Amino acid sequence: MQDKLLQLKTNALAAIKLVKDKARLEEIENKLLGRKSGELTELLKGLKELAADTRKVVGQIANEVKTEIESALQEKQQELSTSSWADALEKERVDITQPALPAAEYGHYHPNTIVQRDLEDLFTAMGFMVLDGPELESDYYNFTAVNIPATHPARDMQDTFYIKGHGQNSDSPWVMRTHTSTMQVRSLQKYGTPLKMIVPGKCYRNEATDPRHEHTFYQLEGMVIDKGITFSHLKGVLEAVAKHLYGEETEVRLMPKFYPFVEPGVRGEVTCFLCKGKGCRLCKNSGWLEIFGAGMTHPNVLKEGGIDPNVYQGFAFGFGLTRLVMLKYGISDVRLLESGDLRFLEQF
Ligand code: PHE
Numbered sequence: 374m375q376d377k378l379l380q381l382k383t384n385a386l387a388a389i390k391l392v393k394d395k396a397r398l399e400e401i402e403n404k405l406l407g408r409k410s411g412e413l414t415e416l417l418k419g420l421k422e423l424a425a426d427t428r429k430v431v432g433q434i435a436n437e438v439k440t441e442i443e444s445a446l447q448e449k450q451q452e453l454s455t456s457s458w459a460d461a462l463e464k465e466r467v468d469i470t471q472p473a474l475p476a477a478e479y480g481h482y483h484p485n486t487i488v489q490r491d492l493e494d495l496f497t498a499m500g501f502m503v504l505d506g507p508e509l510e511s512d513y514y515n516f517t518a519v520n521i522p523a524t525h526p527a528r529d530m531q532d533t534f535y536i537k538g539h540g541q542n543s544d545s546p547w548v549m550r551t552h553t554s555t556m557q558v559r560s561l562q563k564y565g566t567p568l569k570m571i572v573p574g575k576c577y578r579n580e581a582t583d584p585r586h587e588h589t590f591y592q593l594e595g596m597v598i599d600k601g602i603t604f605s606h607l608k609g610v611l612e613a614v615a616k617h618l619y620g621e622e623t624e625v626r627l628m629p630k631f632y633p634f635v636e637p638g639v640r641g642e643v644t645c646f647l648c649k650g651k652g653c654r655l656c657k658n659s660g661w662l663e664i665f666g667a668g669m670t671h672p673n674v675l676k677e678g679g680i681d682p683n684v685y686q687g688f689a690f691g692f693g694l695t696r697l698v699m700l701k702y703g704i705s706d707v708r709l710l711e712s713g714d715l716r717f718l719e720q721f
Contacts, residue, residue, distance in 0.1 A: 374416070374419060374420075374423070374431055375430075375431055375434060377416060378416060378431070378434055378435055378438050379434075379438070381405075381412055381413060381416065381438065382438045382441060382442065385401075385405055385413075385442050385445070386441070386442070386445050388401055389401060389442075389445045389446060389449050390445075390449075392449055392453075393453075394453065395450075395453050395454075398446065398449055398450060398453065401446075402446050405442060406439075406442070406443075413435075413438070413439060413442065416435070417435055417439075420432055420435065481721065482721070483710075483718065483721070484698050484701075484702055484704075484710070484721045485591050485694065485695070485698055485710060487698075487721065488694060488697050488698045488701060489573045489591070489593070489694060492571070492573070492593055492614070492692075492694075492697075493571070493573065495613075495614065495617050496571045496595065499569075499610070499613070500569055501569045501570055501571050501595065501597075502564075502569065502570045502571070503570070503571055503572075503573070504556055504560055504570050504571070504572045505572065505574065506550075506553070506555055506556040506559060506572055506574060507550070507555075508549060508550055508574070508575055508576075508577070509536060509547060509548075509549060509550075510547065510548055510549070510550040510555045511546075511547055511548075512546045512547065512548055514550075514555040514556075514558060514559055515533075515548050515550050515551060515552075515554075515555050516528060516548075518555075518557075518558035518674070518677045518678075519554050519555075519557055519558060519633065519634035519671075519674055519677075520633040520634045520671050520673045520674055520677075521633045521634075525633065527631075527633045531551035531552065531578055532551075532578045532579040532580060533548050533549075533551050533578065533579060534548060534549040534577050534578070534579050534588075535547070535548055536548060536549065549576075549577035550576055550577065551576055551577065551578055552576050552592055552594070552691060553572045553573070553574050553576060553592040553593070553594035553691060554594055554634055554689070554691060556570070556572040556594055556596075557594070557596055557634065557670070557674055557678070557689055558674060558677045558678045560572075560596065560678075561598065561674075561675070561677075561678025561679065561680055562678055562679055565679070565680070566598050566599060566680055566685050567598065567599035567600075568596060568597065568598045568599070568687070569596075569597050569599075570595065570596055571593060571594060571595040572593070572594040572595075573591065573592070573593045573594075573694060574591065574592065574593075574594075575589060575590070575591055576589075576590055576591065576592050577589055577590075578590075582708055584705060584706040584707060584708065585707060586707065587695070587707045587708055587710070587711060589711050590693070590694075590695040590707070590710075591693075591694035591695045591698075592691050592692060592693060592694050592695075593691070593692040593694045593697075594689070594690070594691050594692075595610075595689065595690045595691075595692075596670065596687060596688070596689040596690075597610070597687045597688055597689075598670065598675070598680065598685050598686070598687030599685065599686075599687060600684065600685060600686070601686070602685075602686045602687045602688060603686070604637075604669060604688070606688065607667060607668075607669070607688035607690070608625065608627065610688075610690075611625055611641055611665065611667060611690060612624075612625045614692075615643040615664075618643075618646075618697065618701075619643060619644070619646040620646065622644070622649070623643050623644050623646065624643065624644045624650075625641060625642070625643055626641075626642050626643075626661060627639040627640070627641055627642075627667075628640050628642065630666060632666055632668055633671070634668075634670070634671050634673075634674050634689065635667065635668025635669055635670060635671055635688070635689055636668060636669060636671045636672075637668055637669060638666070638667070638668035639666070639667050639668055640663055640665070640666055640667075641663070641664060641665040641666065641667055641690070642661040642662060642663045642664070643661065643662055643664055644660065644661065644662075645659075645660050645661060645662050646662075646700075648660065655700070662700060664692060664693060664696060664697060664700070665690050665691060665692045665693065666690065666691050667688060667689065667690035667691070668688065668689065668690075669686065669687070669688050670686070670687045670688060670689050674689075675687075695707060695710060698710065702721070
């Protein structure tokens with residue numbers, strides 16, 4: 374019994390010494406001193422079977438073993454609690470003399486947003502409202518309302534994403550808007566006349582993508598409706614935009630082009646800002662860059678908007694905002710703009 378006690382002590386002290394955390398210490402304490410089946414507790418139960426004199430000697434040893442184990446446990450307990458304090462202190466230490474870390478990277482505007490904001494500033498200075506409209510649009514506002522009826526061949530000019538589950542088979546299916554002209558009739562219905570508004574925003578077409586075509590791109594629409602608005606107002610506004618973008622000496626030239634929602638309709642070109650009109654790679658040697666479509670608002674559009682075309686006139690224009698961005702920054706592949714590629718975006 375004496376041997377067993379001493380053996381137990383040696384093992385116990387060695388085990389306690391190795392302990393690294395409180396949970397393990399508790400486990401060992403339980404294993405040795407636990408009331409029910411602790412190893413020492415069990416041994417001590419055997420004491421009463423010994424002869425009286427042996428019991429006295431062994432009992433004393435047993436007591437010593439017990440005290441020794443208990444103090445080892447206590448010591449370890451203390452060690453563990455002070456060392457975790459020290460650890461915590463070390464971990465949370467703040468060196469207030471350390472120089473500041475370099476500033477984290479800040480986000481910045483996408484090139485589309487930079488050009489969009491620039492034009493919003495210009496147009497608000499000329500008294501235009503800046504409007505926003507739905508990208509998932511009814512067939513009505515995208516086509517029918519702007520004078521492109523269901524069977525009109527002009528629908529084929531814009532390859533369209535028709536949206537499943539949005540009344541495809543009904544009279545008015547839904548589409549991802551193919552242009553921002555959707556807002557012409559929406560804004561007339563909402564605000565009436567006089568109206569001066571622009572709508573910058575995302576448009577979608579079912580394109581086989583290549584460096585010049587992308588399924589998602591930006592336009593900037595504009596419309597002015599009031600009494601006595603003429604074609605020269607249209608030209609004046611568009612010239613102001615062209616000069617703002619590319620400098621005072623920039624000229625605008627208008628060539629006839631068909632758009633169902635204007636009459637007459639034009640495509641708008643500006644002097645190539647790179648070669649100043651002499652002809653270069655950017656303008657394909659023509660000296661001109663096409664940047665917008667425009668024209669006098671068609672009476673049918675005014676009627677859809679609830680406006681009497683005999684009293685009010687006006688004009689509308691649509692800039693290829695994505696095209697302006699590409700020209701401004703010399704971007705040769707349109708797909709980069711929607712790619713989310715940081716190697717591209719970090720250059721702006
Ligand atoms: N919506 C036309 C397009 O997407 C552009 C345009 C707008 C033309 C307004 C004339 C007037 O091509």
